[in-house]
Amino acid sequence: MHEYSLVQALVERVEAEARARRATAVHRVVVSVGELSGVDPELFRTAYETFRDGTVCRDAPLELRRVEAVWRCPACQRAIQRGAALSCPACARPAELAPGSGEILLETLEMEVP
Amino acid sequence: MCTTCGCGDPELVPVELHEKILAGNDRAARHNREHFTEAGVLALNLMGSPGAGKTAVLEATARAAAGRWRLGAVSADLATDNDARRLQAAGIPSRAITTGQACHLDAELVHRVLHDFPWRETDVFFIENVGNLVCPAIYDLGQAANVVVLSVTEGEDKPLKYPVMFKAADLVLLAKCDLLPHLEVDPERIEDALAQVMPRPRMLRVSARTGEGMDRWLGWLEEMRAPLLARRRPGAIAPGASWGHVHAHPRGPGTGHGRG
Numbered sequence: 081m082h083e084y085s086l087v088q089a090l091v092e093r094v095e096a097e098a099r100a101r102r103a104t105a106v107h108r109v110v111v112s113v114g115e116l117s118g119v120d121p122e123l124f125r126t127a128y129e130t131f132r133d134g135t136v137c138r139d140a141p142l143e144l145r146r147v148e149a150v151w152r153c154p155a156c157q158r159a160i161q162r163g164a165a166l167s168c169p170a171c172a173r174p175a176e177l178a179p180g181s182g183e184i185l186l187e188t189l190e191m192e193v194p
Numbered sequence: 195m196c197t198t199c200g201c202g203d204p205e206l207v208p209v210e211l212h213e214k215i216l217a218g219n220d221r222a223a224r225h226n227r228e229h230f231t232e233a234g235v236l237a238l239n240l241m242g243s244p245g246a247g248k249t250a251v252l253e254a255t256a257r258a259a260a261g262r263w264r265l266g267a268v269s270a271d272l273a274t275d276n277d278a279r280r281l282q283a284a285g286i287p288s289r290a291i292t293t294g295q296a297c298h299l300d301a302e303l304v305h306r307v308l309h310d311f312p313w314r315e316t317d318v319f320f321i322e323n324v325g326n327l328v329c330p331a332i333y334d335l336g337q338a339a340n341v342v343v344l345s346v347t348e349g350e351d352k353p354l355k356y357p358v359m360f361k362a363a364d365l366v367l368l369a370k371c372d373l374l375p376h377l378e379v380d381p382e383r384i385e386d387a388l389a390q391v392m393p394r395p396r397m398l399r400v401s402a403r404t405g406e407g408m409d410r411w412l413g414w415l416e417e418m419r420a421p422l423l424a425r426r427r428p429g430a431i432a433p434g435a436s437w438g439h440v441h442a443h444p445r446g447p448g449t450g451h452g453r454g
Binding site: 082093097101105111116164167174177 | 207214216217219296328329333357389390392394
């Protein structure tokens with residue numbers, strides 16, 4: 081249940097951005113959640129809905145984008161099949177996670193600027 | 195803007211950030227890592243389920259490494275300082291971090307405790323995380339490596355159930371191996387499961403009770419220390435020096451000390 085602390089970090093970041101741009105309101109928050117980010121999207125949404133009242137995010141619906149995890153060979157970019165060992169079947173190199181697969185990212189904000 | 199009186203019609207502006215929500219924690223972790231590296235201290239983040247045997251592994255490490263390295267530890271628990279007291283009794287100078295309801299350590303919590311702990315006087319510094327196979331995995335603390343303690347009673351498919359934790363592991367210690375004769379558990383099947391979630395699977399079989407595998411574990415620690423040793427030349431660090439820097443600890447955005 082670290083989703084609440086993540087939402088707290090998110091709201092603080094949005095507040096900082098809104099201050100820097102002298103925004104009067106925030107209308108949209110887009111977050112991408114990688115399958116291997118360790119974050120449950122529904123819990124994250126619940127935490128956001130609970131936490132955003134009284135913050136700069138109060139009028140900003142959360143748009144969540146789920147990113148499917150892809151492991152792939154760093155050399156030939158071949159994707160590793162699910163359930164297979166995480167090394168390239170061709171060259172045996174250890175696989176790498178494709179960008180976004182293991183992260184939770186604040187992608188985009190939409191703000192009202194005077 | 196209104197051309198008659200200059201009043202501002204608000205404008206909707208999209209702001210593209212593509213930024214990690216844990217960026218604040220990652221910054222604090224980098225700060226910790228710089229200190230550990232500069233002092234030549236091997237810092238390890240020890241994670242695992244409640245009851246996996248993290249504290250017992252450290253007690254056995256203290257016995258096996260006696261006279262070889264100076265060990266130190268911080269130990270996190272929701273409610274007690276029992277583990278830190280156990281480690282202290284085993285000869286590892288330790289400090290407890292009581293997290294309340296928080297299910298994981300973050301970089302700033304570690305940083306705060308380091309300010310009044312003589313971590314520079316250690317060779318190997320363990321950060322024993324809260325017993326939890328989910329949340330601690332996503333918080334970088336500034337460690338050189340993640341070690342996950344998995345006990346043989348936890349099930350052969352545990353790595354498949356908690357892929358986020360095991361993908362973050364640099365080493366898995368398969369603990370309580372002295373129990374294997376009493377169980378229908380095949381360590382090779384655990385290794386197969388690890389290969390599906392860890393790109394560089396590495397597992398050592400250990401028993402804190404019998405001392406099995408402790409030599410290989412110390413060997414791994416030695417291997418991890420090697421790149422740091424160059425920094426421990428005489429004069430590189432002042433013995434007994436504390437942090438050697440003064441800085442404020444503002445709550446930057448996104449450091450995430452919230453409960454949860």
